[in-house]
Amino acid sequence: MLSWFSGRIKKRGTCDADVDKRIASATAAFGALKNIFTGKYITGELKGEVYKALVLPTLLYGCEAWSLREDLFKRLRSFHNKCARSMCRVNLHHTFRHHITSNSLFRRLDLLDIGSYFYNRFLLWAGHVARMPMSRAPRQLLTSWVAHSRPVGCPQMTWG
Numbered sequence: 001m002l003s004w005f006s007g008r009i010k011k012r013g014t015c016d017a018d019v020d021k022r023i024a025s026a027t028a029a030f031g032a033l034k035n036i037f038t039g040k041y042i043t044g045e046l047k048g049e050v051y052k053a054l055v056l057p058t059l060l061y062g063c064e065a066w067s068l069r070e071d072l073f074k075r076l077r078s079f080h081n082k083c084a085r086s087m088c089r090v091n092l093h094h095t096f097r098h099h100i101t102s103n104s105l106f107r108r109l110d111l112l113d114i115g116s117y118f119y120n121r122f123l124l125w126a127g128h129v130a131r132m133p134m135s136r137a138p139r140q141l142l143t144s145w146v147a148h149s150r151p152v153g154c155p156q157m158t159w160g
Contacts, residue, residue: 015066023079026059030083037087047087048109055083056117063118064125073115080114081105 030037033054037047059079066072084105085091094100106112132139 015068016072018062018066019068019072019075022059022061022063023075025061026055026079029055029058030086037083038089040089044088044108045110048111051083051087051109051111060117060121064122068118073118076118077114084109084111 030051033050036042036050059076068076081102084102085095088105088108090100090105102113126142129138129142134140134143
C-alpha cells in the first residue's frame with residue numbers, strides 16, 4: 001500500500017525529498033517552455049499566465065500535505081524568484097545594480113509571491129476537508145479529540 005511512498009517518506013517524516021522532486025519537475029517544465037518565457041515579443045502578462053497554468057501546479061503538487069520548514073520554503077521562494085527574473089530577462093547583476101525588487105518583477109508578470117499560492121492551495125484543501133461528512137477519515141482526523149486523561153508525568157498541554 002505504501003510502496004509508492006517508499007522513496008519520499010523519511011524516518012523523521014520530513015518532506016525534503018518531495019520538495020526536491022517538485023523543484024526538479026518544475027525546473028524541467030520551465031526549461032521545456034524556455035522559448036516562451038524568454039521571448040522578447042511575448043507580453044509579461046501572457047508569460048505569467050503560462051507560468052501559473054503549467055509551472056506552478058507542477059511545483060506545488062501535493063503541497064497540502066507538506067510540513068515545510070523555513071529552509072524548504074526559502075528554496076521554493078528562490079525558485080519562484082529565479083523564474084520571475086528569467087521571464088523578465090533580468091539577471092542577478094541587473095537586480096543588484098539597478099535595485100530591481102522581486103515584487104516589481106511580479107507586478108510586470110501579474111504574479112503573486114509563492115507564499116500566496118502555497119497558502120491558497122492549503123486553505124482550499126482545508127475547506128474541502130471541512131465540507132466532508134464526519135464518516136470520512138480526513139475529517140475525523142482533523143476534528144478528532146482524545147477523551148482520556150493523561151498518564152502521570154505527561155504534559156498537560158494538548159494540541160486541541
